[in-house]
Amino acid sequence: MSIQAFLTRWYLRSQFKPQPGVHVSVDEARQGMARLSHWQVPLPKGVHLKSLAADTAAGLCPAEWLSVDAPQRSVLYFHGGGYFSCGLDTHRPVAAAISRRAQARVLSVDYRLAPEHPCPAAVDDALAWYRELLSDTPAAQIVIAGDSAGGGLVVACLQAALHQGLPMPAGAVLFSPWVDLASTGESIHTQAQSDVMFNPENLVDAAKLYLAGRSATDPMASPLYGSMLGMPPLLIFASKSEILLSDATRLHDKALVAGVSSQLVLQPNMPHVWPIMVMLPEAKASLRQVAAFMRERVPGL
Numbered sequence: 001m002s003i004q005a006f007l008t009r010w011y012l013r014s015q016f017k018p019q020p021g022v023h024v025s026v027d028e029a030r031q032g033m034a035r036l037s038h039w040q041v042p043l044p045k046g047v048h049l050k051s052l053a054a055d056t057a058a059g060l061c062p063a064e065w066l067s068v069d070a071p072q073r074s075v076l077y078f079h080g081g082g083y084f085s086c087g088l089d090t091h092r093p094v095a096a097a098i099s100r101r102a103q104a105r106v107l108s109v110d111y112r113l114a115p116e117h118p119c120p121a122a123v124d125d126a127l128a129w130y131r132e133l134l135s136d137t138p139a140a141q142i143v144i145a146g147d148s149a150g151g152g153l154v155v156a157c158l159q160a161a162l163h164q165g166l167p168m169p170a171g172a173v174l175f176s177p178w179v180d181l182a183s184t185g186e187s188i189h190t191q192a193q194s195d196v197m198f199n200p201e202n203l204v205d206a207a208k209l210y211l212a213g214r215s216a217t218d219p220m221a222s223p224l225y226g227s228m229l230g231m232p233p234l235l236i237f238a239s240k241s242e243i244l245l246s247d248a249t250r251l252h253d254k255a256l257v258a259g260v261s262s263q264l265v266l267q268p269n270m271p272h273v274w275p276i277m278v279m280l281p282e283a284k285a286s287l288r289q290v291a292a293f294m295r296e297r298v299p300g301l
Contacts, residue, residue, distance in 0.1 A: 001269050002281040012271055013196040024205035026115065029085040037089040041279060044100040049092075060132060061112060061125045064088050066095045067105035073298035074137050075099070075106040076169075078126055078157070080148025080178075080273060082206035084114045091147075094276040094287075098145065101291035103300075107133060111153070118212035119221040122149075126157040131166065139167035143294050144232075147273040148244070149206075151177025155223035155251070158231060168232045171297035173290050175237050176244050176273045177251060179224040181207040182216035185246025194241040197272045203243070224251055228258035235263050235293045237286060239270040265289065 018024075043049060043066070050065040075098055079091035088110050095108040111125035133142060146154040151174035158172065181203075188200050211221055219226030224247065234255055238248030248264065255262040267274065267282065275286040 004280050005270065005274070005282055008277060008280060009196045009269070009271060017195075017197050018199060018202060020199055021201070024082070024084075024202055024209070026084050026209065029082075033081065033085050033090050037092075040089070040093050043092075043096050047096045047099050049096075058132070059124075059128045061128075062088070062110040063129060064092075064095075064108050064110075065105055066092065066099040066108065068099055068103055070103075071099075071105035072103045072300040073105075073170075073294055074133060074142045075102065075104045075294065076130060076133055076142060076144045077106050077108045078111065078144075078146035078150035078153045079108065080146070080150045080175075080276075081113075082178075082202075083119075083122055083149045083153075083210040084206060087113075091150075091276065093278045094147070097278045097287055098290060098294075101287050102294040104143075104294065114210040115212065119210050119214055119218075122153055122210075123156050123160055123220055126153050127160050127164075130157060130161060134166065139169050141298050142169040143171045143173060143297055144169050145173035145175075145290070146177070147175035147276050149178050149210075151175055152179045152223055152247075155179055155231075156220060156226070159219060159223055159226045162227075162230050168230065171233045171235065171293060172231070173235045173237075173293065174248070174251075175275050176239065176242060177236065177247055178203075178244055179222060179247045179251050181211060181222045183207070185244070185250060187245035187247075188243050191241060191243045191245055195243045195272065196241070198243055200243060224254065228255045228260055231255060231258065231260045233261035233263075233297060235265070235290065237265045237267070237275055239272060239274060240266050240268045241270065242272045244272060263293075
């Protein structure tokens with residue numbers, strides 16, 4: 001473990017992880033992430049930003065492109081944040097890093113958040129942008145990626161796309177995906193102490209905000225309970241020390257049973273979604289793996 005990762009773990013445990021019994025405050029979480037976004041790294045050299053306003057007539061929420069000058073592939077990215085916080089600003093560094101490393105144009109989606117817009121609003125927004133991307137880009141040139149709730153949203157979007165007969169992308173990358181809002185994985189309890197970011201009750205609170213009375217095992221919200229048949233090849237990352245470890249391992253196992261190609265990368269002593277913490281040496285190594293996967297799945301134009 002690098003010194004940067006050690007210090008990040010210390011900071012997250014001491015400053016980010018709530019005390020046991022403290023419930024989620026939507027306003028405080030959003031304000032805290034907004035403050036953190038002011039400290040993000042600048043865009044890498046050669047990566048350009050283009051903002052896209054919402055198009056209500058087309059059913060499209062706001063989004064933005066991060067792109068190199070001659071992109072060889074397209075990436076659709078869904079940010080994490082428990083479905084109730086974070087956005088384009090907080091996840092711009094990882095989208096830009098993927099763009100540079102994978103020589104890609106990355107479309108980062110600002111999907112609607114709970115509790116104002118509970119499930120299935122996020123899935124509807126994700127699917128609408130996937131349809132829009134397919135209108136000018138072959139599915140074979142697209143990779144979908146996301147972290148935490150955004151990782152779960154990737155799987156839910158793909159399941160919805162399959163249901164509607166849409167072609168599958170070339171692959172999907174998931175960082176610590178949250179795919180079981182019923183919190184039935186054993187790591188929810190076995191890793192509660194080692195996780196430096198969350199307690200089990202934090203997941204329960206976030207799930208209630210997003211579900212708004214919907215069943216926690218509804219595949220639209222918890223895609224672990226949906227079918228994995230027909231899914232594209234997966235690359236899944238998770239920390240051995242996080243409470244969402246079982247979500248990643250069970251999704252990986254279910255994909256293999258369904259005949260889906262799936263690679264699971266487990267890293268010890270890392271925070272939840274460490275690949276998006278782009279300044280960590282471990283994140284840079286993981287993003288090199290992501291870029292290699294994307295180049296393999298989409299060889300280039």
